[in-house]
Amino acid sequence: MNAKKKNRTRRLRKDERAVSPVIGVILMVAITVVMAAIIAAFVYGYAGTMEKTAQCSIKVTTNRATSKADLKIMHMGGDILYNGSWNVSVTKAGEPLNWAIGKADFDPGDEIIVETETNSTANVNDTAIRDGTPLSRGTEYRVVIRDIPTGTILVDQCVRAT
Numbered sequence: 001m002n003a004k005k006k007n008r009t010r011r012l013r014k015d016e017r018a019v020s021p022v023i024g025v026i027l028m029v030a031i032t033v034v035m036a037a038i039i040a041a042f043v044y045g046y047a048g049t050m051e052k053t054a055q056c057s058i059k060v061t062t063n064r065a066t067s068k069a070d071l072k073i074m075h076m077g078g079d080i081l082y083n084g085s086w087n088v089s090v091t092k093a094g095e096p097l098n099w100a101i102g103k104a105d106f107d108p109g110d111e112i113i114v115e116t117e118t119n120s121t122a123n124v125n126d127t128a129i130r131d132g133t134p135l136s137r138g139t140e141y142r143v144v145i146r147d148i149p150t151g152t153i154l155v156d157q158c159v160r161a162t
Helices: 001-044
Strands: 055-060 072-080 084-092 097-100 112-113 128-130 140-147 151-162
Touching: 055 151, 072 140
Parallel strands: 112 128
Antiparallel strands: 055 072, 072 112, 084 097, 084 140, 140 151
16 A cells, blocks of 8 residues: 555656646736736826926016015916915025915916015915015025925025015
8 A cells, every 4th residue: 555655646746847837827927917907007097197297487586676675586487377276485594484375377477576474364466475574674585486286396595685
């Protein structure tokens, strides 16, 4: 009886030559299925969508056209910043940002006169920022404009009010 078991065992060991190719084929099929699922996720949008960041050129300067302590934010060109899709912070340099939402479209060629620092009640439109703490002559202010959908900072500049 022992001889029969040994024979059977030897026969099974001799037939192992097909195990390695079968495992290789199974692994290749599994890798192909996983790769197809990943590609399908990107093609059909399951991996999430990316928002397009606004691309624009914005310049911040002192406003020499008036005798007040104020700044000028100029949209030099690029994408329109649409009502509610952008916000601005005007604070003394070194202080925390204080965001106010843009309540109008900011088009190329537009200029915003900054008369006050921003706060939650500041009136921000396509011509002026008002209703906050008035700017002071000789003080350096940090002006930051952000694209809300993507969180991208479009401008981050310090300017001294004169």
